[in-house]
Amino acid sequence: MTYRNMNRSWLEKYDQPQTPGKTPKDEFDAFIELSSDPTVVFDEDKAWDRVSSRLSMTPAKKRFDYSIILKVAAVVVLAAFTFLLYQVSLTDNPQLVEVTTTDAPLNYTLPDGSTVYLDANSTLSFQEDFNERIVTFDGRGFYDVVKGGSTFTIQMHDLSVTVLGTSFSVETSDNQFRSFVKEGLVQVSDTHSSRMVKPGEILTYQKSDKKFAIAANDNPNILAWKTGKFIFKNTPFDEVTDNLEKYYKVNFRNAHQFKGCLVTAEFDQQDLTEVLAVLGEILNLEFKISQTEVKTLGKVCK
Template identity: 30%
Template sequence: MEEQNINGIEDLLLRYCEGDVTEEEYQLVENWVNASEKNERVAKQVFSIHLAIDSVQILKKIDTEKALKKVSSRIVAKKRQIGWEWFQRAAAILFIPLLVSFLMQHFFIADTKEQVAQLIEIRTNPGMITSVILPDSTVVYLNSESSLSYPSRFDGNTREVFLKGEAYFEVMKDPSKRFLVSTMYQSQIEVLGTHFNVEAYEGGENVVTTLVEGKVNFLFKKNEQAHAVKLKPGEKLTYNSKEGKVRLSATSCESETSWKDGKVILKNTPLWEALHMLEKRYNVQFVINNRKGLDDTFNGTFTNERLERILDHFKISSKIRWRQIEDANILDRKIKIEIY
């Protein structure tokens, strides 16, 4: 494709998704997508989010400051009824144009032979889930309030990415290049090709790795000495960074990975762990003032249920009580809920 067409491909791809192209432009996009695997990856990234573009256009017509004040006043009038679903959708919509521009910019910069590999960072807003295809075709699902950094191309014999938060990896097999996920507290997950989940939020003590299929090595340092623990499918590893201890347990993997499908699945899940899952799913913060019943286990699958209904389910089963904590700062990012 000619240089002027390459420079304008971002706008052309978006109009192509909307069906707003001429026959000549349609053929131009088709030829460009089929020209290389890199072009096809970029197109898939853009196409995967095109369904939300209409929402972005509508959002542009709104006076966001006025709308925010209106929403804030409604929250005050209703004593701040729980409204995380609205914020979750808004966060996803606002993120879309940034993601499209970000992907296009870095893929095309990396396409210049003289240009060194660029470090790309993808972030998710609170209550949001997204996915990204890495240069080697590895697929990564990124959970709420997480970030993933990776090079625009993998040089040498190592594919290394950096994770803060939680992500599910479907690693493309390449025996000549090992895949490394670097996380908090000088820990890494080493793989050749597998499906696994990693949770390593900044500020937390634990790094948790759940292996769905394949093989991984969990690498960490204790007293300046390197250690490695091998995981088998159906195993969950919890590494406590303060104590330097590793604990392995068996799991069906459903509870740990259901977030990527927009679900909360509980399989003999302790209440404290279920609350942690709900914090990420609904962008709330639980304040625990009654620890009774936190070890009670639950089973169930929740997809589109409101958080109030899920908490009421716990209330009936474990006799816990909950209430929303009033906060003077109505623009606080997280709604706080007391468990008492």
């Protein structure tokens, strides 16, 4: 049977009006009908609460005697109630909650149970009621979003990230946006277009030319800024320091001079002095720390 004929024969089956709930005609019919789910149960109480409050009815649990006097009283009560509601709604405007980190990172739990690990110097803000699951974000953060009825949106200047329930990191700087997805799927959109980022991928967006690039992530330390766990295998020294800088909040001033030195080591939340001692031992180098600056001294590797 050709495709056209196949279509034709289905079409004939659908040519007659269908009544919902009617016995399905064939397998395809029954199959499609599966989506109607006749077992679904709706929450009557919740629905009634919504409808009665939209009609400004007081919860009608007790029976009223509709004598004139009571009717008048009810109207007065209703009016007072509405006025009260109005007053409450005036003073109870949703508040904007803002969370800002300066020196130290912070693990923050949002009203829906999603968590954000905010790195230092980041800002997160959202409406207190959090009905729409929208946050505004600036800086670097790791999001672990719980699955909810609605999508979860992060707005960052002209970019927005939409997800349903997943974990991923985002990072904005003056000229670049980066997102790494650990689990699930993340959609990143600017005003014109959008891209899907899959687990293990890293998306980079250059603000200057508004272009997206997606690549498989090959850096095992992509989340080390948060976890403090580093794995280096023959990694050039300047790449090692790039990763360390993000977690230890220091600046390796002349690391690029030593990029010929390869490091194989693992660290797990050790103090910076300990990490530097290990590196010094492996590479026969010395480090001089002054405040947040680290200077590397010694012979360049060949």
